[in-house]
Amino acid sequence: MPENASHTPEAVERMMDSTLDSVDSAEELALGFAERAGVDEDDLMKIGMAVRESMVNAVVHGNRYNANKKVRFAVASDAERFTVRVADEGEGFDFASLPDPLAPENLMKTSGRGIFLIRSLMDDFQVRRLDSGGTEVTLVKNLVSK
Amino acid sequence: MSVKLTTRQVGDVTVIDVAGRITLGEGSSALREALRDLVGKNQKKILLNLGDVTYIDSSGIGELVSGFTTVTNSGGSLKLLNLNKRVKDLLQITKLYTVFDVHEDEAAAIRSFA
Numbered sequence: 279m280p281e282n283a284s285h286t287p288e289a290v291e292r293m294m295d296s297t298l299d300s301v302d303s304a305e306e307l308a309l310g311f312a313e314r315a316g317v318d319e320d321d322l323m324k325i326g327m328a329v330r331e332s333m334v335n336a337v338v339h340g341n342r343y344n345a346n347k348k349v350r351f352a353v354a355s356d357a358e359r360f361t362v363r364v365a366d367e368g369e370g371f372d373f374a375s376l377p378d379p380l381a382p383e384n385l386m387k388t389s390g391r392g393i394f395l396i397r398s399l400m401d402d403f404q405v406r407r408l409d410s411g412g413t414e415v416t417l418v419k420n421l422v423s424k
Numbered sequence: 425m426s427v428k429l430t431t432r433q434v435g436d437v438t439v440i441d442v443a444g445r446i447t448l449g450e451g452s453s454a455l456r457e458a459l460r461d462l463v464g465k466n467q468k469k470i471l472l473n474l475g476d477v478t479y480i481d482s483s484g485i486g487e488l489v490s491g492f493t494t495v496t497n498s499g500g501s502l503k504l505l506n507l508n509k510r511v512k513d514l515l516q517i518t519k520l521y522t523v524f525d526v527h528e529d530e531a532a533a534i535r536s537f538a
């Protein structure tokens with residue numbers, strides 16, 4: 279039986295300011311959920327980093343630190359999966375047009391690795407444009423035995 | 425805790441012992457300033473000891489790349505020492521591991537600058 283089979287499902291949603299403090303808060307919140315869900319240390323690191331990169335994208339690139347814009351951060355877990363949603367109120371951008379950070383011409387660039395890392399660290403990563411104009415990303419880590 | 429940088433001199437090599445988190449904000453900017461300061465002082469041989477780095481994000485990785493480029497363009501060399509599994513894994517999946525000259529032994533790393 280998986281260690282987390284008896285885990286009680288839980289979920290929370292927070293509206294956060296567009297600050298780097300929110301990045302820390304979101305990471306801390308997500309890691310608390312993940313620990314209670316029985317996530318192992320290796321996956322905890324991956325989740326923490328993926329959440330951090332997603333929040334940085336929302337705060338820095340989406341909302342551009344605008345004090346009037348919020349980041350909606352939602353985290354949920356059940357026996358099968360751990361899910362995080364991060365939504366900003368920015369202008370949105372085309373994720374498909376992001377340059378490949380592994381391409382030789384991009385390898386020595388100082389930025390542009392965030393989304394690539396999130397995709398590498400999580401089991402599923404989805405992006406959608408919100409009707410309100412912002413961008414929402416959904417990160418999933420499967421909790422069932424691998 | 426953010427990041428703590430301690431600089432020491434071993435012969436003509438400057439070793440920066442980095443401890444804590446190299447993340448967007450204070451952590452990555454502290455590293456950037458330390459490297460720029462050394463380059464400004466014409467220090468050509470810099471060894472970055474990452475043994476006590478607990479966390480690095482994409483901004484921190486970008487800072488390592490930026491530092492490498494800055495030092496290299498000034499005619500110097502920047503090498504890495506004591507990567508823990510977490511940092512090593514990240515450099516490998518971003519294909520940067522082979523870009524850097526990475527060492528596990530400080531004495532050997534110091535000698536490699538000769």
